[in-house]
Amino acid sequence: MLEVRQLVKSFGxxxxxxxxxxxxxxxxxxxxxxxxxxGKTTFISQLxxxxxxxxxxxxxxxxxxxxxxxxxxxxxxxxxxxQITSIYxxxxxxxxxxxxxxxxxxxxxxxxxxxxxxxxxxxxxxGILDEVGLGGRATVHAANLSHGEQRQLEVAMALATRPxxxxxxxxxxxxxxxxxQRMIEFLGRLKARHTxxxxxxxxxxVFRLADxxxxxxxxxxxxxxxxxxxxxxxxxxxxxxxxx
Amino acid sequence: xxxxAIFWVVVIVxxxxxxxxxxxxxxxxYIDLVRRIMILAIAAASLNLILGYGGLVSFGHAxxxxxxxxxxxxxxxxxxxNGYLQWLVAIGASALVALAIGAVSIRTSGIYFIMITxxxxxxxxxxxxSLELFGGDDGMRLKARSQLGFVDLxxxxxxxxxxxxxxxxxxxxxxxxxxxxxGMVLRAAKSNESRSRAIGFSPxxxxxxxxxxxxxxxxxxxxxxxxxxxxxxxxxxxxxxxxDLMFMVILGGIASTAxxxxxxxxxxxxxxxxxxxxxxxxxxxxxxLVLSVIFFxxxxxxxxARSDA
Numbered sequence: 001m002l003e004v005r006q007l008v009k010s011f012g013x014x015x016x017x018x019x020x021x022x023x024x025x026x027x028x029x030x031x032x033x034x035x036x037x038x039g040k041t042t043f044i045s046q047l048x049x050x051x052x053x054x055x056x057x058x059x060x061x062x063x064x065x066x067x068x069x070x071x072x073x074x075x076x077x078x079x080x081x082x083q084i085t086s087i088y089x090x091x092x093x094x095x096x097x098x099x100x101x102x103x104x105x106x107x108x109x110x111x112x113x114x115x116x117x118x119x120x121x122x123x124x125x126x127g128i129l130d131e132v133g134l135g136g137r138a139t140v141h142a143a144n145l146s147h148g149e150q151r152q153l154e155v156a157m158a159l160a161t162r163p164x165x166x167x168x169x170x171x172x173x174x175x176x177x178x179x180x181q182r183m184i185e186f187l188g189r190l191k192a193r194h195t196x197x198x199x200x201x202x203x204x205x206v207f208r209l210a211d212x213x214x215x216x217x218x219x220x221x222x223x224x225x226x227x228x229x230x231x232x233x234x235x236x237x238x239x240x241x242x243x244x
Numbered sequence: 245x246x247x248x249a250i251f252w253v254v255v256i257v258x259x260x261x262x263x264x265x266x267x268x269x270x271x272x273x274y275i276d277l278v279r280r281i282m283i284l285a286i287a288a289a290s291l292n293l294i295l296g297y298g299g300l301v302s303f304g305h306a307x308x309x310x311x312x313x314x315x316x317x318x319x320x321x322x323x324x325x326n327g328y329l330q331w332l333v334a335i336g337a338s339a340l341v342a343l344a345i346g347a348v349s350i351r352t353s354g355i356y357f358i359m360i361t362x363x364x365x366x367x368x369x370x371x372x373x374s375l376e377l378f379g380g381d382d383g384m385r386l387k388a389r390s391q392l393g394f395v396d397l398x399x400x401x402x403x404x405x406x407x408x409x410x411x412x413x414x415x416x417x418x419x420x421x422x423x424x425x426x427g428m429v430l431r432a433a434k435s436n437e438s439r440s441r442a443i444g445f446s447p448x449x450x451x452x453x454x455x456x457x458x459x460x461x462x463x464x465x466x467x468x469x470x471x472x473x474x475x476x477x478x479x480x481x482x483x484x485x486x487x488d489l490m491f492m493v494i495l496g497g498i499a500s501t502a503x504x505x506x507x508x509x510x511x512x513x514x515x516x517x518x519x520x521x522x523x524x525x526x527x528x529x530x531x532x533l534v535l536s537v538i539f540f541x542x543x544x545x546x547x548x549a550r551s552d553a
Contacts, residue, residue: 048442074444086442088435099432102425103444109453110425118425161443 007056018219034216077164100160148179288504290461296499299434304365310481312466327390342459372478383477497543
């Protein structure tokens with residue numbers, strides 16, 4: 001599904017991504033963990049096309065997408081959520097999701113019919129809001145949603161693009177324990193139908209959701225494997241789990 | 245009836261009743277004044293499409309007023325007075341120039357975008373000055389008003405109603421555009437560009453098309469303006485004029501349907517009022533405008549309709 005070969009990205013002297021190789025299989029939930037500053041978001045940003053790697057290649061569905069822009073990758077089915085909430089604050093929750101639906105419903109050079117009255121955009125958007133548990137908040141401006149709801153909206157927008165691969169950058173960031181629990185349950189249901197790359201600090205979430213885990217430390221993947229083997233991996237324990 | 249519907253009925257009734265009313269009190273000057281305001285409201289409405297809804301702070305929108313006006317003036321100079329042809333050329337030429345300017349400037353953002361749009365318009369301004377054949381710095385008299393057949397633009401009242409109809413049409417057109425799929429993409433890219441890119445929108449082509457549409461409508465306003473003043477000068481493309489248009493949009497209320505019209509009326513009526521008292525009117529107008537922006541963040545439209553989203 002997704003294959004990364006010898007990916008390198010430097011910021012000055014800092015090698016934020018230092019020769020990463022990774023293969024994500026169809027249907028799996030692949031977690032990426034690592035201490036702060038390990039380069040997780042930098043890595044995700046290169047997968048999504050927001051950052052250009054200095055070297056290496058990214059293949060998505062067998063196709064080399066290294067040179068494609070973020071919007072082009074999104075249209076091919078790579079959807080990302082952001083660690084720092086990124087939504088259309090002055091639009092309603094439903095507008096936000098409907099825009100994501102619209103982005104994958106052909107070109108938008110249509111100048112006359114009111115988009116907010118198009119059932120083809122609103123109905124799927126409503127369905128997705130229901131799915132993430134925001135059905136009752138559809139008409140609320142995104143800026144007025146609680147932090148947890150905004151995180152849910154973030155995921156809803158990614159889902160609305162009907163992605164083949166979901167890149168979730170710390171979906172639980174800043175959430176309270178209850179909200180986190182609900183998000184974990186939701187992602188658990190999502191996992192059955194979607195291939196996901198999950199960057200997350202919450203170890204509870206990672207070990208409950210992930211089929212495989214990769215550990216990123218100082219821009220390098222030091223281990224990839226099933227949750228049990230990662231838990232037992234000495235280097236991982238030293239680098240990360242020990243200090244958690 | 246909804247508040248917005250009542251508002252528009254009131255606006256249309258007042259503007260439609262104005263010519264007979266001011267003729268009755270022997271003040272035909274107001275027909276001229278309001279006609280000028282409505283023409284500039286058309287230009288402001290087109291600027292609002294890109295500035296208000298698109299977040300593209302163009303400091304060079306007067307360029308299209310100028311191109312529209314010169315298109316009419318130059319065609320008339322060579323004896324082509326068919327209004328439909330003239331206006332078509334005015335709109336087409338403005339759209340083409342907007343395409344060229346937009347293609348370059350939309351690749352930049354923020355202060356660079358402002359400066360580039362300003363620079364392009366200054367180039368056109370100096371081009372106007374250097375056109376000796378068409379009056380250079382002094383400008384040129386319009387040889388004949390645009391011939392439209394069923395209406396006579398030489399008749400102040402008929403021309404007034406043409407401007408009123410076109411202003412309402414343009415406000416409605418912009419309203420439809422910003423509510424359409426295209427408009428939603430444009431507004432979304434203003435709201436959060438990286439989010440737009442992440443869900444699969446490339447903002448550039450949408451912004452460019454909006455920029456071209458705005459330029460085309462600006463060109464129409466310019467064609468009307470040439471007929472209004474009967475005289476075309478490069479001053480129409482000066483940065484002061486661009487600034488005035490921006491001010492109308494901001495004062496009226498950014499990203500609102502009626503905002504550009506309200507802003508145009510407020511700015512120009514107030515200017516007219518002050519001119520009656522003192523020749524130093526800009527000294528009073530300037531600070532008042534600053535205060536109005538500070539206190540009415542959403543402009544006059546925001547004051548009128550608080551619930552308008």
